[in-house]
Amino acid sequence: MQQIARSVALAFNNLPRPHRVMLGSLTVLTLAVAVWRPYVYHPSSAPIIKTIELEKSEIRSLLPEASEPIDQAAQEDEAIPQDELDDKTESDAGTHEYVVSTGDTLSSVLNQYGIDMGNISQLAAADKDLRNLKIGQQLSWTLTADGDLQSLTWEMSRRETRTYERTANGFKMTSEMQKGDWVNSVMKGTVGASFVSSARDAGLTSAEISSVIKAMQWQMDFRKLKKGDEFSVLMSREMLEGKREQSQLLGVRLRSEGKDYYAIRAEDGKFYDRSGTGLAKGFMRFPTAKQFRVSSNFNPRRLNPVTGRVAPHRGVDFAMPQGTPVLAVGDGEVVMAKRSGAAGYYVAVRHGRTYTTRYMHLRKLLVKPGQKVKRGDRIALSGNTGRSTGPHLHYEVWINQQAVNPLTAKLPRTEGLTGKDRSDYLAQVKEVVPQLSLD
Structure with missing residues (x-):
């Protein structure tokens, strides 16, 4: 046996070095396989389980929705500060308003506010005329606490207003025809303590003051008006049996620090300056x-x-x-x-x-x-x-x-009237501007 071992060793030593390395590696690998004993899992053995409890805040951090505030309370902490120019009349609380513009459809208007397409379909089913909105018409609506559409009002014209109320089976439509007389009224005033209080003293309602501020918002910061600044407002009001039913702003003139600013309503429901240039900033x-x-x-x-x-x-x-x-x-x-x-x-x-x-x-x-x-x-x-x-x-x-929705919202853009629309508007300006005198 010893002689055999010597012969093997002699033969191994006489091999070239690369061959010796390869043969040695194979020998080690063979021995490793021979002595390896794999672990065998026995089902009868009780598994070891470790429970990890996470706080709610930790669970949130693992979810896709955790990329920004998801609680109502957290968002309210960052509310935009309000002032008296943001005041709403009691009847307007929770009501959203929109003036129909070029290319608008019922779906495009309501969808940007996140109103469900199911609600929009039910509404359209209640009145097929809603598929034919016209420029300058006004929509206003209210929502339920869950964000569903509760009611919608469509001012089709000065004469007809349609209202759609939610029912168990969809929406029910009612129509109201106004029979009052529309009378133009000019209200003038001088700014005292604030524009809002001075406008009220001049005879404007809270809703009318709000419409004036919106019309002039791109030209003037009403919070910075100074005592002695002057204003003149032309309102068209519907009078029925001696009572004011509704009103529509036709034009505004504001003189601040000796400079005059105008906003005059066109047929499309938007406001432009005296030359027909749009007031909104893009x-x-x-x-x-x-x-x-x-x-x-x-x-x-x-x-x-x-x-x-x-x-x-x-x-x-x-x-x-x-x-x-x-x-x-x-x-x-x-x-x-x-x-x-x-x-x-x-x-x-x-x-x-x-x-x-x-x-x-x-x-x-x-x-x-x-x-x-x-x-x-x-x-x-x-x-x-x-x-x-x-x-x-x-x-x-x-x-x-x-x-x-920032991706679908109808954002303001700089625009102006052209062609026949502009010529019609300029003719209207000639009638409105003289009524806005500050004398």
Whole structure:
């Protein structure tokens, strides 16, 4: 046996070195396989289980919905400050208004406010005429606590108004024909303590004051009017048995620091200056120089996956690298710029009196409250602050204090009248302007 071992060793030593390495490796591998004993699982053995309990806040952080505030209370903490110009009459509380514009359909108008397509279909089924909205007509509606459509009012003309009320089987339509006489009234005044109080003293109702402010919002900040500034308002009011039933603003003239500002209503329901140029300032659709991927859509009826309660997602989330410049989508004034809980660093910009935009989860603020900004100005750098699980920008658009879908909302654009529309309007201006004298 020893002689055999010596012969094998001698033969091994006489092999070239590469061959010796290969043969040695094969030997080691063979021995390893021979001595290896695999573990055999026996079902009779009791498994070891470790339970890990997570707090609700930790569960939320694992969900896609955790990319920004999902609780109603968290959003209320970042509410835009109000002033007397935002006051609504008691009957207007919770009512949303819209003036039909070019290209509008019932679906496009209501869908931008997050109203379910099922509600819109039921409404259209109640009255086929709703498929033929006309420029200048006004819609107003109210919602239930769950965000469903409760009622809608359609002012088809000065004479006819149709109302649609929710029932168990859809919507029921009623029509009201007005038979009063429309009378034009001019109200003049001088600004004292505030425009609102001075306008009331001049005989305007709260609803009429609101319409004046909206018509002039792109030209004038009513909070900064000075004592002694003058105004003249032309209202068309429907009188029935000596009582005022409704009114419509036809024109406004405001003189501030010696300069005159005008807003005159055209047939399309919008207001223009004396030459037919539009007063609205144009908006950008997106708050960044380029478009980023939408990581979470607008959803006013979203359910909180933890509580099961309705927790609206009032904006759109754009996934983007931290430090991306965030731009103001339109001319306006910064009303808030700070850090606040779930929203992290955020900015709110008011554009006129109708529109407000909000930008959340920012890394750095580049503006301060009270600062004026122009469309396209840098207002912040995007980040991941507040209740956020990844770098993104949460962007909101509010119209008349109601959140709308930023991707589908009808945003203001700079425009003017042309052709026959302009010539008809200029003829109307010649009739309205003399009635707005301040003498």
